[in-house]
Amino acid sequence: MKTLVTGGGGFLGRYIVEQLLARGDTVTVFSRGAYPELETLGARVMCGSLQDADAVQKACAGMDAIFHVAAKAGLWGPWDEYYSVNVTGTENVIAACRKQGVPKLINTSSPSVIFDGRSQEGVNEDVLYPHCYESPYPHTKALAEQRVTQANGKTLLTVSLRPHLIIGPRDNHLLPGLLAAARAHRLPQIGDGTNRVDLTWVEDAARAHLLAADALEPKSPVAGNVYFITQGEPVTLWTWIRTLLRELNLPEPRVRISLPVARMLGGILESIHRSLRLPGEPRMTRFLASELAQSHTYNISRARQDLGYIPQISMAEARARLIAAQF
Numbered sequence: 001m002k003t004l005v006t007g008g009g010g011f012l013g014r015y016i017v018e019q020l021l022a023r024g025d026t027v028t029v030f031s032r033g034a035y036p037e038l039e040t041l042g043a044r045v046m047c048g049s050l051q052d053a054d055a056v057q058k059a060c061a062g063m064d065a066i067f068h069v070a071a072k073a074g075l076w077g078p079w080d081e082y083y084s085v086n087v088t089g090t091e092n093v094i095a096a097c098r099k100q101g102v103p104k105l106i107n108t109s110s111p112s113v114i115f116d117g118r119s120q121e122g123v124n125e126d127v128l129y130p131h132c133y134e135s136p137y138p139h140t141k142a143l144a145e146q147r148v149t150q151a152n153g154k155t156l157l158t159v160s161l162r163p164h165l166i167i168g169p170r171d172n173h174l175l176p177g178l179l180a181a182a183r184a185h186r187l188p189q190i191g192d193g194t195n196r197v198d199l200t201w202v203e204d205a206a207r208a209h210l211l212a213a214d215a216l217e218p219k220s221p222v223a224g225n226v227y228f229i230t231q232g233e234p235v236t237l238w239t240w241i242r243t244l245l246r247e248l249n250l251p252e253p254r255v256r257i258s259l260p261v262a263r264m265l266g267g268i269l270e271s272i273h274r275s276l277r278l279p280g281e282p283r284m285t286r287f288l289a290s291e292l293a294q295s296h297t298y299n300i301s302r303a304r305q306d307l308g309y310i311p312q313i314s315m316a317e318a319r320a321r322l323i324a325a326q327f
Contacts, residue, residue, distance in 0.1 A: 001213070002026045004063045006050065006093065007070025008043065009035040011171055012108065012163070015206035016067055017043055023210070030059040031070070050089025053096070060096035065104040065213050068093050068148075071141065073173065075288050076273065076281040079136050086140035087147070094151045104216050106209055107148040107160040111228060111298055112138035112291075119195065119295040125226050125302060135287040145226065152224030157216045161208055163229040164298060167318065168202030169325040182245050186283070188255040190262045191293025193238040198230035198297045201313040205229055211307040221306050228298035231311045231318070237292070240319070247323050262289035 003020055007013040008029030017038060020027045027043040029035060035045050048055030050070055060066060072085040090107070097105050114120070115138055116130035129146075133139035145160045152158040167175055181187040208229045215222045242252045257265070266289045269282035303309040313321070 001064040002028075002062060003065045003067060003213075004028045004030055004059055005067045005069060006030045006059075008045075008067075009033060009038065010069065011168075011173065012166055012202060012205055013067075013069040014038070014170065015168075015202050016069060016209050017041070019203075019206050019210055020067075028059065028063070030056070050092055051084050053092045056089075056092040057096045057099060060093070060100045060102055063100070063102045065106065065216075066093060066097055066102055067106045067108075067209055067213070069108045069209075071108070071144075072137070074137055074281060075135055075285050076270070077136060079140075082136040082140040083143075086137075087143045090144040090147050094147060094156075097151075097156050101155070103155070103157060104213060105148065105151070105156060105158045106213050106216065107145065107158065108209070109145040109148075109160040109162045109226065110138065110141050111162045111164045111296065113142035113145055113162070115290075115296070117290050121196070121295045121297050122299050123297075124299040125228060133287075134290075135285065138287075149224055149226065154218075157218065157220075157223045159212050159216050159222050159224070160226045161205075161212055161229050161303075162226060162298075163200040163205040163208070164296065165197065165199045166202050166205050167199050167322065169321070171202070175322070178241070179245075179248070179250060182250045182252070185251055185254075187253050188257050188262075189238050189253040190257055190289055191238075191259045193236070193256070195237050195293055195295045196234040196297055197237045197295065198232075198234050199240075199315065199318070200230050201311070201318050204231065204309075204311050204313055207312070208303065208307060208309050211309055215307050225302075225306070227303040227307060227309075228300050229303055229309065230298055230300055231313065231315055232300050233311070233315045234297040235315055240315075244319060244322065247319070259289060259293040262293065265289075
């Protein structure tokens, strides 16, 4: 295939690019920056912004499939910044696919689009979107996912994948932030420590995108659908974190904060950041407190059935690889 990967220079996007190249596909990366290392591998790199509709149109011309991975992630920030990238940017990609006759669009979404503030254990894709959100990221990703699903039709086939908490080498966000907080003795345990979560190894997450592209055909159940992607092996979050920290010779959390207290602190810090217009993100938000203290596990049976997705890396091997990568 001739493929375009938006955000191909990012954590997940780069693995998708590498796997596409490895199997012989032609790959163009659309991103805000230059990535000469990807060009060395054989990819073409086009610099541009998702908010620039003309640039997106040019990037999509002549493509067989678009992997839309680029997004603005985070816990906190101005609504307009998240909306312009995650929603308007996705609308520009959909419009470009239609105008340029691109037949397939594979969208990277997130399980957070259905998070309603309560524990979710073993839920499947039938769970509805909540009525309200406590962070602009899941809200705008939900709107984007809905745009992609609604765009599915005879001339454009679409699918959205929801990988949860992606981990692996070259991660520049999730684990590095957690480990930095641990090194600085600023990582408290939120909740009673019994909550279970699903994680996703980055190479499996990338492979799921290729499987989805291959399965995305007319009359296929994949068209217009959404799929959870995880390792299918939930872990007790704080036990997993403490074990990883111990094996990396990093300090474990000494302070434990209950979920109600953490949410109260998050609300106060959000108000302070909002009123004083402080840069960056609050150290705690209500959304983050709930994410760290509650269970988030997802049923991946539909991805197994429709996509042929089978996780290749066990959680024990994932931890061993993270330690070998010297996070």
